Amino acid sequence: MIHFKQVSKHFAGKAVVRDLTLDIAQGEFTVLIGTSGSGKSTTLKMINRLIEHDRGSITFAGEPIEKLRAQELRRRMGYAIQSIGLFPHWTVEENIATVPQLLKWPKNKIRDRVTELLELLHLEPEQFRHRYPHQLSGGQQQRVGVARALAADPDVLLMDEPFGALDPVTRTALQQEIARIHQLLGRTIVLVTHDIDEALSLADRIVLLNEGQIVQQGTPLEMLTKPATPFVRDFFGRSDMGIKLLSLGLVSERVRRGQTAQGEPILASMTLREALSIFVARHTQQLPVIDEQGQALGVLHFADLVAERES
Ligand SMILES: Nc1ncnc2c1ncn2[C@@H]1O[C@H](COP(=O)(O)OP(=O)(O)OP(=O)(O)O)[C@@H](O)[C@H]1O
Ligand SMILES: [Mg+2]
Known part of the structure; x- marks a missing residue:
């Protein structure tokens, strides 16, 4: 569904993603993990062209992404991130409806879609649709962010640390929600995290990045049991505590x-x-x-x- 072939990205002459080749299959849950600055967010943003790659090719559903118009990409790829939150002066309903509005869906269809998504994310529609972001807890805001990403029924969901800065209980609840949405809707999901346990529990496939390159990719089980290098072993070794538990x-x-x-x-x-x-x-x-x-x-x-x- 998404193919990277020898993709590189430079900032100020420095390669932050180097010669990256990656195949993401339809319906697969891929987790990009790695140390801070390893190029995870850059890789994710190159998929929806928030950042343009400067070498190699990226194709989506068989087409080079530079051939797709920005609106087309936005409709087909939902995007949820931790730091850029919701529009503060828009209600929950208006926030969720961002892309359907751009696509000029009829009002009734938008309202029904918002209701459906709020229910999917366990937010009681009538209680939440007219609230503003500051009237929500952090976990509720992140749910709305995920709902917004799902609104126009995208083929792909791109998520950059969507559960960061949450307490463990809320985080686990949201992780379970995403796992359920993945199973229910069969969407292709690419999620960035630096949380090893999150990667192990959600991913069909984990891609470990370091200094802009893929060190190893495989199923969670493979990453734990067949680390290709000492770096991989050390990286996942940090989840020892979980294993001991x-x-x-x-x-x-x-x-x-x-x-x-x-x-x-x-x-x-x-x-x-x-x-x-x-x-x-x-x-x-x-x-x-x-x-x-x-x-x-x-x-x-x-x-x-x-x-x-x-x-
Ligand atoms: N717009 C930019 N201009 C210059 N350098 C950038 C820019 N965006 C990212 N970088 C650099 O590229 C490298 C990779 O950044 P990226 O955001 O992809 O890392 P990351 O793996 O997501 O890290 P983190 O876990 O801290 O979010 C970093 O060294 C960063 O400083
Ligand atoms: Mg990042």
Whole structure:
């Protein structure tokens, strides 16, 4: 869906993205991660031409992006970021309707779309649509930002640290919301973060950048278990704490009840740390779970292991 071929970007003669080749498949959830200044935001902004690349080619749905008009790009790619917030003098409804307004949708269609999106993001429509951004909490504002990005039903959702500066509880709630939207709507999502656990729990594929170059890309499991270089190992090694915490939890707490999966079942009484070892040994994303009586209980998903705990 989005292809980068040997793309470079220079600022003041210095390469901040170098020779980047990247394929983002339709419906895939890609997370760009890396240290500060590694070129994540620049890479994301080159996709919707907020920044123009200066070498190589970027194509979207088969077309070089420089061939697409800005309005076309905006309609087809939603964009949500942490720092540039909502328009302060516009209501929630007006903020969400930014792109539909540009596209001159009829009023009724806009109103219905705003209602639908507020419900999708668990904001009670009648309570929130007429409020101004300063009348919302930070987490509610970020929800509205995500709703705005989704408004014109874009093919692609680009998000730059959309959950930054949130408390862990709200952050987890919003992450779960995005994961649900991804599953529900099957959108292609590219998300930038520097939060390793966020990357591990949300991504189909992680792309690790350093100094403007891709160091390694792969599934969360691959990044953890087959680091290509010591840099990658150290980078993801920082999530050790999360892995250690798994020793404290039980499979029964994370099992998705009622589901079925192939393979040798594991016991619900096992610790999550033990389950992790089995995931790694078997190179699988799902394990069937049984109780002490040998009755099938459900399925443990790898993604649920690394997801933030509720408490
Ligand atoms: N408009 C600009 N002019 C000059 N230099 C820039 C500009 N935008 C970004 N840079 C530089 O490019 C490099 C990459 O920046 P970028 O914003 O892509 O990093 P990042 O990986 O998103 O970092 P962070 O995690 O801190 O957000 C940095 O060294 C930054 O200073
Ligand atoms: Mg950035």
